[in-house]
Amino acid sequence: MQETINTKRRGLIQALGAAGLAPAAPAALAAAHVAPDPWLQAQAIIDRLAKPVSFRKVDYLASDFGAAPCKLVMVKGWRSSDEQADIATPAPGSKDCYAAFAAAIAACHQAGGGRVVIAAGDWYCAGPLVLLSNVNVHLQAGARIYFSNNPADYARYGDYDCGANGKLVLSRWQSNDCLNFSPMVYAHGQDNIALTGDDWTSILDGQGGMPFDGSKDCWWTWKGKDKTIDAAAQHTTPNFTANKPSQRTPNPRNPSSLAAIAPQLDDAQRRLIQGEGETWRCDENFLPALSEAGVPVARRAFGLGHFLRPPMIQLIGCTNVLLQGYQVTNTPFWQHHPVHCRNLVIRKVYANSLGPNSDGFDPESCDYVLVDGCTFDTGDDCIAIKSGKDLDTQYGPSQNIVIQKCTMHSGHGAVTLGSEMAGGIQNVFAQDLVFENVHWATNALNTAIRLKTNMNRGGYLRNFYVRNISIPNGVQTSPSFYASLPGSPIATRSVAAAAGAVVTFDCDYSPRADNVRTRPPVVSNVHISNVRVGNVTKGGKQVSCYQAIVILGPVAFDYNGPQPAPAILPVHDITISDCDFGTPVNAAQPYYLYNVKGLTLKNVTIAGRVHNSTLSA
Numbered sequence: 001m002q003e004t005i006n007t008k009r010r011g012l013i014q015a016l017g018a019a020g021l022a023p024a025a026p027a028a029l030a031a032a033h034v035a036p037d038p039w040l041q042a043q044a045i046i047d048r049l050a051k052p053v054s055f056r057k058v059d060y061l062a063s064d065f066g067a068a069p070c071k072l073v074m075v076k077g078w079r080s081s082d083e084q085a086d087i088a089t090p091a092p093g094s095k096d097c098y099a100a101f102a103a104a105i106a107a108c109h110q111a112g113g114g115r116v117v118i119a120a121g122d123w124y125c126a127g128p129l130v131l132l133s134n135v136n137v138h139l140q141a142g143a144r145i146y147f148s149n150n151p152a153d154y155a156r157y158g159d160y161d162c163g164a165n166g167k168l169v170l171s172r173w174q175s176n177d178c179l180n181f182s183p184m185v186y187a188h189g190q191d192n193i194a195l196t197g198d199d200w201t202s203i204l205d206g207q208g209g210m211p212f213d214g215s216k217d218c219w220w221t222w223k224g225k226d227k228t229i230d231a232a233a234q235h236t237t238p239n240f241t242a243n244k245p246s247q248r249t250p251n252p253r254n255p256s257s258l259a260a261i262a263p264q265l266d267d268a269q270r271r272l273i274q275g276e277g278e279t280w281r282c283d284e285n286f287l288p289a290l291s292e293a294g295v296p297v298a299r300r301a302f303g304l305g306h307f308l309r310p311p312m313i314q315l316i317g318c319t320n321v322l323l324q325g326y327q328v329t330n331t332p333f334w335q336h337h338p339v340h341c342r343n344l345v346i347r348k349v350y351a352n353s354l355g356p357n358s359d360g361f362d363p364e365s366c367d368y369v370l371v372d373g374c375t376f377d378t379g380d381d382c383i384a385i386k387s388g389k390d391l392d393t394q395y396g397p398s399q400n401i402v403i404q405k406c407t408m409h410s411g412h413g414a415v416t417l418g419s420e421m422a423g424g425i426q427n428v429f430a431q432d433l434v435f436e437n438v439h440w441a442t443n444a445l446n447t448a449i450r451l452k453t454n455m456n457r458g459g460y461l462r463n464f465y466v467r468n469i470s471i472p473n474g475v476q477t478s479p480s481f482y483a484s485l486p487g488s489p490i491a492t493r494s495v496a497a498a499a500g501a502v503v504t505f506d507c508d509y510s511p512r513a514d515n516v517r518t519r520p521p522v523v524s525n526v527h528i529s530n531v532r533v534g535n536v537t538k539g540g541k542q543v544s545c546y547q548a549i550v551i552l553g554p555v556a557f558d559y560n561g562p563q564p565a566p567a568i569l570p571v572h573d574i575t576i577s578d579c580d581f582g583t584p585v586n587a588a589q590p591y592y593l594y595n596v597k598g599l600t601l602k603n604v605t606i607a608g609r610v611h612n613s614t615l616s617a
Helices: 012-016 038-048 098-110 219-223 267-274 283-292
Strands: 059-061 072-078 084-090 114-118 121-125 135-139 143-147 167-173 176-180 185-188 191-197 203-205 313-316 319-324 327-329 336-339 342-347 350-353 367-372 375-378 383-385 398-404 413-418 425-435 447-452 460-471 501-506 522-533 536-538 541-543 547-552 571-580 591-594 596-606 609-615
Touching: 038 367, 038 398, 038 425, 038 460, 059 098, 098 114, 098 135, 135 143, 167 185, 167 313, 176 283, 267 283, 383 398, 413 425, 413 460, 447 460, 447 522, 501 522, 501 571, 547 571, 547 596, 591 596
Parallel strands: 059 114, 114 135, 121 143, 135 191, 143 203, 185 313, 191 319, 203 327, 313 336, 319 342, 327 350, 342 367, 350 375, 367 398, 383 413, 398 425, 413 447, 425 460, 447 501, 460 522, 501 547, 522 571, 547 591, 571 596
Antiparallel strands: 072 084, 167 176, 536 541, 596 609
């Protein structure tokens, strides 16, 4: 179905000058409606997206515009957060195909559209592929684009000249608006676009683990030290040492006080946003602080001198989008991040990147999305649905999303909602999935069906339906944790919310990460059925997970806003039916509940025992 909304490129101030200054209107939140049989609504979404795009039958060969293949050399780099190896990379002096790719896309667009074809071979590109309306960029079988691993190449061509920070693009980083390095594949405000490949030998390589010139650091080094307690894998950062500059170390380029950039704040507001000490000046915290302070996006410039890695593929404000048939690998950050897109299909894509934060697919504030027949092997969540963070909620909820016929291997969560979900998530359907977890012995899938939010990220989840899930090799069989706030009734190392359960609803996700904790989340109307979890042999025992179910509702203690506090509601209206969770390691406590009302278990087998009960805690 073809549907077009306003896709004209807007000026920066016009587009986002008031970004995040108000939450979604209550009327919009009240508009959710689910058909009596929710799976009929899922089928309607699938039918709507059956034919999302079409193009003129005209090909533009990138080689006709000056693109030429490159030779490769082997260099020692990182394949994952934990593993080094000799990796192929373009030889020094390789031809940069950025200008040729850009010229081919522009010519195709100006002529009314068609297909830009990148033939079999190895190609070096020191800049972004910027997609334009009515253009399908297509990689033939055996085509592999190696994107430059020099951050400066993604601060050369953006629309916004930010001086020493470079020429940057309008972006979102962990659901906050900013000006930042361009993603390797980028589009803003375009309609009828596609990125396709013949098969999984059509590869987009972000070279996230390839060392920078003259350094042992790489894109992945910028993450800094991981914070998960008792992580079983993916718990190191390539070439990182204590106090090395990263997104998690205070950046001296950021001001020492919000008073310098948000003078309208009174002292109490400033102290709340900054918190104690200097950690708020770390880039990953400084950006959310700018959102909380109401600083316009025009003044949220990062890029050079900062450490916010760009997503590999980011599409903002686009309609009628097809992503199909290619492999993406070694991404600096999230693999696919569509924001405020409508009518989007991702089909038969191999999302294959094991670096830090290598989420496979993160649709944010998108409407009508189909994820169909994809395979995920990731260094973070396989799929993570998002909808804004802090005050950057102007795009509204993520909604009307179907995930089906996919396979998930390693990752933090297979199907995840959050953690950045301040704009809300509703009408999500996941069916006929295999969480195969083939790396269970060394790099296990942390959890299968996952919600994560907290008193900062807030938002709502409602109308989430899951059915027909096979998990033949279980999930992580040891518990992992997040640190709780001092004095919390949820003691650190007491709830395995980071990893270890098959179903994890965590409304107290990493609470120490957020200074402002004033937005209680609301979670309701979740129905999970026909989940089958197999056992593996660990320590001579047959086990499937650490616990079957963890539901940690909102923790009122964490609230630090004005009194009286808003209502802090329990997780409610949750049904789990016709499931077999295998044999948990912690069979004595197969589930954990906190601030939950009316969890209904119907024909649920755990360690051979059938549960039929309604639980509250």
